[in-house]
Amino acid sequence: MTTAIADRRRLEGPRFKATPASAVLVLVIIVVAVIAAFPLAWMILTSLKTPQETMQVPPVWLPGAPNLDAYTQVAEVVSLGRSFLNSAVIAVVTTTAIIVTSLMAGYAFAKYEFRYKEALFALLIATMFLPPIVTLIPLYRITGYLGLNASLAGVIVPNLANAFGIFLMRQFIKGVPDELIEAARVDGASELRVLFQIVTPAVMPAIAALVLFAFVYHWNSYLWPLTVLQGSADQYPIVISLSRLLSYNRGAMNTGLVMAGATLAVLPPVLLFVILQRFFVDSVVSSGVKG
Amino acid sequence: MGAATTTATSSRTKNRMTNTQHRSAVFMLAPATGLLAVFIIIPMLLTIWLSFQNWSTQTGFETATFVGVQNFIDIFASNSVGRDFKAALVNTALYTVGSVAIILPLSVLLGLLVHQKIAPGGVFLRTVLFSTYMVPMIAVALVFSKLYSPTEGPLNQILGWVGIPPQTWLSAPQTALFAIVILNVWQQVGYFTVLAVAGLTQIPDSLYEAAKIDGANPIQRFFSITLPLLGNTLLFSSVIAIINAVQVFEPVALITQGGPVNATNVLTYHIRRVGIERAQGGLGSAMAVTLMLALVVAIALLFAFARSRETKSA
Numbered sequence: 001m002t003t004a005i006a007d008r009r010r011l012e013g014p015r016f017k018a019t020p021a022s023a024v025l026v027l028v029i030i031v032v033a034v035i036a037a038f039p040l041a042w043m044i045l046t047s048l049k050t051p052q053e054t055m056q057v058p059p060v061w062l063p064g065a066p067n068l069d070a071y072t073q074v075a076e077v078v079s080l081g082r083s084f085l086n087s088a089v090i091a092v093v094t095t096t097a098i099i100v101t102s103l104m105a106g107y108a109f110a111k112y113e114f115r116y117k118e119a120l121f122a123l124l125i126a127t128m129f130l131p132p133i134v135t136l137i138p139l140y141r142i143t144g145y146l147g148l149n150a151s152l153a154g155v156i157v158p159n160l161a162n163a164f165g166i167f168l169m170r171q172f173i174k175g176v177p178d179e180l181i182e183a184a185r186v187d188g189a190s191e192l193r194v195l196f197q198i199v200t201p202a203v204m205p206a207i208a209a210l211v212l213f214a215f216v217y218h219w220n221s222y223l224w225p226l227t228v229l230q231g232s233a234d235q236y237p238i239v240i241s242l243s244r245l246l247s248y249n250r251g252a253m254n255t256g257l258v259m260a261g262a263t264l265a266v267l268p269p270v271l272l273f274v275i276l277q278r279f280f281v282d283s284v285v286s287s288g289v290k291g
Numbered sequence: 292m293g294a295a296t297t298t299a300t301s302s303r304t305k306n307r308m309t310n311t312q313h314r315s316a317v318f319m320l321a322p323a324t325g326l327l328a329v330f331i332i333i334p335m336l337l338t339i340w341l342s343f344q345n346w347s348t349q350t351g352f353e354t355a356t357f358v359g360v361q362n363f364i365d366i367f368a369s370n371s372v373g374r375d376f377k378a379a380l381v382n383t384a385l386y387t388v389g390s391v392a393i394i395l396p397l398s399v400l401l402g403l404l405v406h407q408k409i410a411p412g413g414v415f416l417r418t419v420l421f422s423t424y425m426v427p428m429i430a431v432a433l434v435f436s437k438l439y440s441p442t443e444g445p446l447n448q449i450l451g452w453v454g455i456p457p458q459t460w461l462s463a464p465q466t467a468l469f470a471i472v473i474l475n476v477w478q479q480v481g482y483f484t485v486l487a488v489a490g491l492t493q494i495p496d497s498l499y500e501a502a503k504i505d506g507a508n509p510i511q512r513f514f515s516i517t518l519p520l521l522g523n524t525l526l527f528s529s530v531i532a533i534i535n536a537v538q539v540f541e542p543v544a545l546i547t548q549g550g551p552v553n554a555t556n557v558l559t560y561h562i563r564r565v566g567i568e569r570a571q572g573g574l575g576s577a578m579a580v581t582l583m584l585a586l587v588v589a590i591a592l593l594f595a596f597a598r599s600r601e602t603k604s605a
Contacts, residue, residue, distance in 0.1 A: 016411050025410035032404065033412075033419045039477065040426070042445060043434045057442045058451075105323035112316045124324065127331045129530070131538050131586070133559040134579045137348060137566040138337035139330060145351075161326035191315040220427035223540050223559070227567055239429040243545050246433060255437055262430040269425040277418060 040266070047071070047259040054255040070260035077257065078241040079234070080264070087219055087237040087268075090155050095214040097160035099207060105161075106169025107195050111181060121170075128163035132223060140227055152235050154228040159218060165210050168283060172206035173199055209283030212276040216269040238265045338583075341576035348572035355573070362577035376578055378553045379561035380585070382468060386557055387536040387589075389472040394483050394532050395525060401480065402487030403517075417488065420481030428478065428541040435474045436461065436546045461547060464554035471542045471555060479535060483528050490524030491517070526597045530590055537582065558582050 016022055046054055048066040074080060108114075109121050139158060140149070148154035176199050184198045200207070222239050229235050236244075242261050273280065337352070342362055344355035366376040401420060405413040423431075438446050439460035447457040460470040494517065502512045540559045543549060549556035549564075558578065566575020 016409065019409070022410035025404070025407065026412055029404060029410065029412040029416050032401065033416055036419050036423060036477070036481070039431070039434045039438060040423070042438060043430070046437065055443060058448050059443050059445050061445065101323040101326065104319040108316045108319035112312050112319070114313055114316045120320070120324070123332070124327055127327050129534055130331065130335060131534060131559070131582070133538065133540075133562050134338055134583050135331055135334035136563060137572050137575050137579065138334040138341060138352075140567060141348065141352065141572075142329070142334060142337075158326075158330035161323040161330075163327065166323055191311075191319070195319075216425050220425075220429075222427070222429055222544075223538075223563070226544075227563065239427050242427075242429050242433065243541075246436075246545060255443075258433055259437070262433045266426050266430050269427065270422055273422055273425040274418075277421070280421075 043259045043262055043266075047256055047263050049256050051254050051256060054259075070254070070256035071264070073254075074245070074257050074261045074264070078245055078261070080238075080241070080261075082234060083236055083238040083241040084264075086152060086235060087239070087265075089152060090221075090225070090237055091215045091219040091268075093156050094159045094218045095211055097156075098162045098165045098214045099210060101161040102165030102169045102210060103173075103195060103200060103203075103207075105166045106171075106173050107199055109166065109170040110173035110176075111178070125163050125167055128167070136223070136227060139224075143228055149228055150230065150232040150235065155225045155235075155237070158224070159221075162214065165214065168206055168210055168213075169203065172203040176202045205279050206283060208276050208279035212272055212280045213283070215272055219269050338576045338579050341573055342580040344573045344576075346572040346576075348566060348570040348575070358573065362573050363581070365574060366577050366581065372574070375553065375556065375561065379556045379558050379578075380581070382554070382556055383537055383539075383558040383582075384585075386468055386472060386475075386539060387533055389469065390475050390479075390536040391529055391532045393472065393476050394480055395528060397476065397480050398483035398487045398528065399518075399521065399525075401484040402491055405484060405488050406491040417481075417485065420484050422481070423478055424482045426478065429545065431474060431478050432542040432545045435470075435477075435542070439470055461555075462551065464550075464552045467547055467551060467554045471539065471547075474542055475536070475539060479532070483532065486524055486528050486531075487521070490521045494520045522597065522600065526593065529593055533589060533593075534586070537586065 045061065045063060047070050048068070049060070049063040050065070050067070050069075053060050053063060105124070109117065143149050143154045143158065146157070148157055180198055180202070181194055184194045189197070219237075220239060221237075222243075225237055226240055229240070233244075238261075242258075242265050245258050245261050341352075341355065343357060343359060345358045345361070346352070346355035365372050367373050401416070405417045405420075407413060438444050441447055441457060441459065441462060444460075446460070450457065459466050461467050498516050498520075499512055502516055507515065537557075538559055539557050540563075543555050543557055543560040547555040549560055562575050562578045562582070565571050565578065
């Protein structure tokens, strides 16, 4: 009888008793969440204010008559569509390539036996811990040799593989049963078929996490695009256009414009996170615990 | 006879299998290994080589001339080159220590808040905290530059409500670096909270039950069970937090340009300015190598510290 109740409780998820302690905790959680969300809320609110309101002292918190003027203006100042397109191309191409290269390498590390496997794995994973600034100077020269500077290809090509992706894929492919792979091989499937038709569907949650990780990282990335694209403004991703908005803005003092641009740039990665967050949290957990 | 043939065939099959597997392994590993080699491992080796060369970033590698350790002497000299670099090194160290010292304890506290089973809202809080980690650093820097604005910004207004005088934030050398630390903490703490929650999940409830029976209060339980058992998580978190912290670039490049009075001149910003903008590739590489060595030393010390704690508690 008691166990039956306990079972039902477990099935229905956690039940919270209303006690003074839980009331205090809820209050703390709300306060922390408000503090965490405040900068983004301020950004959105400011993007809806009139230029006068953004300059008022002391600051006004809520726009008197919320309007989208700043959003139409920001499109006139920077080539917003082009910047968004550039960012999308960078993020989508690098993400797609990272998925493929990580699956292939992760599969080899998880399911093959070969000499120097552990050493090679360690070497590749070590690159994950190298701050990009350490390689920036010669890399700029190398992409110059390859004729990639001042082009989107220069942003993309050095980022087509990624150590974290290899690590994540290896962790998850290890869990795919060998029997499944053997059965496909016996049926005469090539290794690429085994990888993309048998293994890949079995690790979709990890792939979803990697999609989010890679997309967000390359959408947000600033240091390398700024370095490799020097001067070619029509290739700029949204984050660089946004930084130029500030210098344009210094004279005009229209904070709303900058905040409108920032709001637009924040939307794609945050929306993708909201959609895929379950997988992302799981993968951070697994990389933290197993790593 | 039959048995012998079977063995021979199977060993031949096995041989063929390992051969195929060997070829497949090369094929599967080639793209990722090749790309990481060309775009990370070789550039890293080149950085080390260039740190001993006099070389302009605008010319080919073949124009580099060997100068021994001259670049390292220069970046630690008492002229302006050395002064700027040493300032950047100190600023980066301060920034890193500040970030780690705030992020780590905060991530454990927030992790407890997310992990607790007494009140609802934990998962919601995790989502809110983690979503800030998705925001481009450029946008974070833009927003905080407005929040910090001495007159039109809301932060000084809020401080005024509770009777704290207005702060200078980014506009004075004494506070600018710390203002960027706060901005960094806001952006990153969600990620480390998720790591902390992962560590907390691994601690068996039975330990807490036993401690409760022994009459340990929540604070005693935290220090005798939670904190020691979070050791590995905290070690991993500190390594990642350190490596993230030395990469700070956007707020400096966008808002302060290293100022006021060099107060926010950090290494990633300084190395790029010297090595790319001023095209002093040799000097910049020597700075990058110094950063790499400093990181290795810091992380080695961290592991040594963790190990000494472990042996002490064992």
